Amino acid sequence: MKKLLEGLLPCVGALVTDGSQHDGKKALGCITNRKIIDDGSARIQVQWLRPGQRETSWYEPAQLSNGLSIRQTVQHRPDSVVASTLGVGEVRDLRVLGGREQALVDFPEGGRLVWLPTPHLKAIHGVEHLVSRARPDRGGAEALRLRCLAYAIELWNENTGALSHLSIDPLPHQIHLVHRILRSGNLNWLIADDVGLGKTIEVGMLLSALVQRATFRRILIICPPGITQQWQDELRYKFDFDDFVVHGRDFEVNEPHQWKLYDRVIGSMDRFKQEAHLDSLLSAEPWDLVVFDEAHRLSRRQYGNKFDSSQRFDLAAKLRHRSDNFLLLSATPHQGMQDKFQALLELLRPDRKHDIRHLDLNPEILADMVIRNNKADVTDADGEFIFKGKTTHAVSVPVSDAARAFDTAMQSYLRRGYAAGQALGRKGNAIGFVMTVYRKLAASSVSAIHTALQRRLVRISAEMEASGPPTLLDYGDDALFDDSADERYVGELEEAFAGQSGQTFFAGERDALKTLIEQAESLLVGDQKLRVFIEQLVAIIDEHQSGTKILIFTEYRATQAYLQAALERRFGDNCVELIHGGQAHDERRAAIERFEDSAQFLVSTEAGGEGINLQRRCHVMVNYDLPWNPMRLVQRIGRLYRYGQKERVIVFNMHAPETIDAEVVGIMYERLAQVARDMATLGGEFRDGLEDDILGQMADLLELDIEQVIEQARGADITRSQARIDDALRKAREATERQAEMFSHVAGYDPSEIRDSLTIDKRHLLTFVESMLKHSRVEIVQRFHQGREWELQLSATVQQALPALRSRLRVTLDRDWAAQRPRVHMLDLTSPLMQHLVQRAKGLAFGGRAAGLSGLQGLGFFAGVLRWQNTQAQRMRQEFLAVQIGEDGRCRANTREVSDWLARPCEPAEVTANADQLKRMVHWAAEHADHRLSDGSNTDLHPENRQWLAAGWL
Structure with missing residues (x-):
């Protein structure tokens, strides 16, 4: 009962009046004490604030009334020990409601304007009052x-995310990007940074800044199916977001109301685009922010006045009505298709649809919607370029007489197959597809084509034994792959598809296959390409620097297995790890960890061309086969040539120039590199990093049917193929220049934009922590490793406030050191100890x-x-x-x-x-x-x- 009565009394420090006047003004007093006497009534001690005197008297509560005035600075003082204060605010209005006096108080820090009972508001002097009267505060x-x-x-972290839990220090362009988005006032942006500049880190920093605002609670990240796990891992281990869950793996939703259980969700765009999952997703509550990774996969093309959109685009368009904030990520948003690019911008800013559809007339609007940083331009905090460059070497493989004979026989087989397919019209498309796959397999390795031909012979023989004389193949005209197929696994899907049918393509195919298989078997004995790879490349690299880790790419599983066996014969068991499309996420992650820890070689199919980052321990790459799509090669290189790489990246491209297919592909890459090199020469000065930027852009914009070029090269002068390639490159160069002109209007890293912000660096963190530890009576017992690590003895007060921490604690302010020493407590803004120190310094009692x-x-x-x-x-x-x-x-x-x-x-x-x-x-x-x-x-x-x-x- 006594506690209840105390809760109804004004708090100590509250201003009151007894209604009397002094010098024409209402007499004010400050409550200095309260008590409940034996008869159950209350008494309040007031010290009157009259000039020249400070008399004190006791009163009954009914004798006093509120003494607050408009613009009075007050502190909220709840009676409950478990209730948190609303902080310091300013009185905006006063009223009596239900017989109780209340004040309308504006709390600027919390952004709240609320009516509160006046007995729980303590009058204090505001900063302006103190300074205008030169009255020092405590401390x-x-x-x-x-x-x-x-x-x-705290605000630097909120505006940049730069002091959140990160395993690496953010770069200036990343800090700027987050700051730029937040200060723009809207979150509808396309982040178009080059491959390898850390778009995931930028999003993580942005989320770290946003979640400090209570209004950003529900966040949905949608990405390609192969990298949902990577997103979850990056957010968990680099930003301490351990509550993002993957739809379809960590949870399922059977009823719409179940979505309320999940506020931070990662999902596959190819899963969510399916009707059942899309209907479920659209039944969820609106999202505070939706992020689409690899947004160039959201395709909508315009044909006259009609639009043709993919299911992925339709997914995004429908979700756009479920969120006010859309963030799109893509290193290649334009792809030479203005209508597709404009469709992405319309997703971002549907309110500016008219401006976007006339983008050529007003490209300057891109500065409000697109942020792009190039590898050639980004620097570290000291202004040093972070990318050390890339060197590419072409490794030519000699072609033996036996290899030429096999190539000639293979070309004959392919011509007969193509002819059989053409004779069937559209129904023969699948035969032509299989022939093209065989050409790619032959260019990859003799083992890959040998395996494929053997598999085909077995299937044909089994079909003939089961059904009698051979019949010509009729696949029908169904699509071979739908648009849900992960682009990284296309090579492996092609490889599997090419051996499925046992029906005969053309008369005499079985005999032709037997001859080819015999020739391939003889080539396997002294495989020139494998010999050059092992003896003249890998062995020499290892000799110059023993144990150098090497990333090896191939499109096909058969070649991958072939290389694994050869490397283990030469360098010992367990020296090779594999990445391919048949692995689960956990298997792939474990393989990467073993490669970075103990294995020397990682042989990857295109499944590793996106979504894995290997720059920390590896800088040497070998492309055992060259993809016919140059953008795939750029993406492969991006696994090493990215943020965090400390060495110059070295790339070896293997090819056999004396075979028709390899020669045409080699010409394409040679011409592409030359054009990029020419464009990277500005004012006579060659810029290495710029060449790689341009190479990636041109590869993205190159519209070249290399299969058709190779087909036309058969029996014809190779110069005709060169002309076709040069023509395609000319158009790609023009498109690249047009795109560069358009992107010159987008936002990018501009240090001057944050020149008027107070930048916080390690000096400020260090002095703040050291000083606040001293104020909190926390002893720095010892400093280790040149001061990178401290041992603390927490005071009893701090231990009471933070019972989860040990009384003896090892801490660091160095991110690199924390990454090496996982048991050391990192003092960033996610640390409970750092939060305690910050809140204590901000408190009114601290002064x-x-x-x-x-x-x-x-x-x-x-x-x-x-x-x-x-x-x-x-x-x-x-x-x-x-x-x-x-x-x-x-x-x-x-x-x-x-x-x-x-x-x-x-x-x-x-x-x-x-x-x-x-x-x-x-x-x-x-x-x-x-x-x-x-x-x-x-x-x-x-x-x-x-x-x-x-x-x-x-």
Whole structure:
């Protein structure tokens, strides 16, 4: 009963009045004590705030009333020990409702405007009041510095995600990208960074920033089927998001209401596009953010006034109505198809459909929708280019007389097969498809074509024994693969498909197969390509640098098995790991871990061409066969030539130039590289990184039916094929230049955009942690490994606040060190200890809201937070503002001088101040803050509030 009565009494510190007047004004008092007496009634002790006297009296509650006034600064003080305070706010209005006095309080930090009972509001002096009267707060200048640092560190992380749980330090272009999106006021962007620049990291940083805003709770990530696990792993291990679940693997939804259980979901675009799963997904509650990875797979083409869209695009279009925020990721969004590119932009900004459909007339609108960074331009924090370049070597394989004879016989077989297919019209398409696959297998390895021919002979022989004389093949005209097939596994699917039918393609095929198989078997004994690969390539690499890890690519499983056996014969058992489409996600991940740990070779099919990152331990690649689609080669190289690679990437491309197929493919790659090299020469200066950027863009835009070119090369002068290739490259170059012109209007890394932000670096983290540990009586017992690791002895107070932590704790502020020492506690913004230190420094009890300062130029210093919201009143942006005020009223914001001042302990200072100057300083600071709020606003972003955190006189 006593506790209940206490809960109805005003809190200590609340302002009250007894209705009397003093000098024409209402007499105010401050509650200093409360008690319940024996008869169950209450008494309140009030100290009256009359000039020249501080008398204290006891009153019954009914004798007093609320003493708050409009614009009074107050602190919310709930009576319950488990209830959290709403913080510090400002009274906007007063009322009596149901006989109870209430105040409408604006809490700027929490973004809440609420009516509260006045007994639970303690009147305090605001920052402007303290500084205008030169009244120092507890803690002095050092407390002010740490208070400012706590907010600055927290807001820098919120605006960039750069201090969240990461296994690597984010790069400037990644920090800028996140900052650019958040300060734009809308989240509808296409991130079109080059392959290997860390788009997953950028999204993780953005999510880390967004989830700190309570309004961004439900997040859906949709990606190709092969990389759902990778997304989950990246978010879990690099950003500490352990609650993202994969649809179809971690959970299923049988009833629409079950979607309420899952707020952070990863799903396959090819699973969600299926009718049953799509209907289920559309029944879920709206999503706060939807992310589409590899968005170029969302295809919609325009033919006249009609549109032809894929199921994947339809999935995105329907989801667009279930979320206000869409984020698309694609390194190749244009692909030489303006209508397809514009369709992606319309998904982003349906409100700007008219502008997008006239994109050629106003390409500058791309700066509000597309962000693109190129490998050739990105640097580390010191301004050094992060990509060390790439060297490509062509490895020619000598062709023996026996190999030429086999090639001639193989070409004869292929011609007869193509002719049989053409004779059947559309129904013979499958025969032509099989012939093309055999050509690719023959170019890959003699083992691959030998295996395929053997399998075909077995199937034909079995069919003949079962059904008598052979019949000509009639596959029908059904599509061979639907659009749900994962592009990375096409080679393996081709390989499997080519051996399925036992029906005869043409008369005499069985005898032709026997002859070819015999010739292939003889070639296997002294396989020239394998000999060059093992003895003249791998062995020499290993001799120069023993144990060098080598990534080897091939399109086909038969070649993969062949290489595994050869490498293990030469270099020992367990030296090879495999990646292929038949593996489950866990098997693939385990193979990569073994390769990075102990194995020397990783032989991968195209299943490893996307979605795996091997740059940490490997920089040498061998393409045992060359894909006929050059974009596949670019994607292969992207497994090594990406963010985090510390070495120059070395690529070896193997080919046999004396065979027709290999010669045409070789010409294509040679011409492609030459054009990219020419385009990369700017003003006579060759830029190595730019060449790789252009090579990737041209490969993406190259419209060349290499199969048709090779077919036409048979029996004809090879120069005709060269002419076809040169013509296609000319068109690709023109398309690349047009695309480059269009992309010149998109947003990119511009250091000047964040020049007026206070940048937080390791110096600030280090001084903040060291100083706050001292304030919290946490002892740094010992420093290890040149100071990269500390051993702490937590104080009893900290242990009580953080019972999950051990009393003795090893910590680090170094991300690289934390990655090597998983048992060491990383002090980033996800750390409970770091969060405790930040919240303590921000607390009212810590002090530091006003002080005399030294070490800065000018009349005064103000630190605060500016906030903006969107049209739905969602907070979109917060900015830390540190203002130096000159004697002439001129203000300088977030200067390098302030950054350096915050990075070192502040000595106590006794500074006298002129009262009139201080009042003008308050006015000038407010004017400057309002100007910045105005300058930072746009059609999507509107001022929400400003909050002064601390101020000092100099």
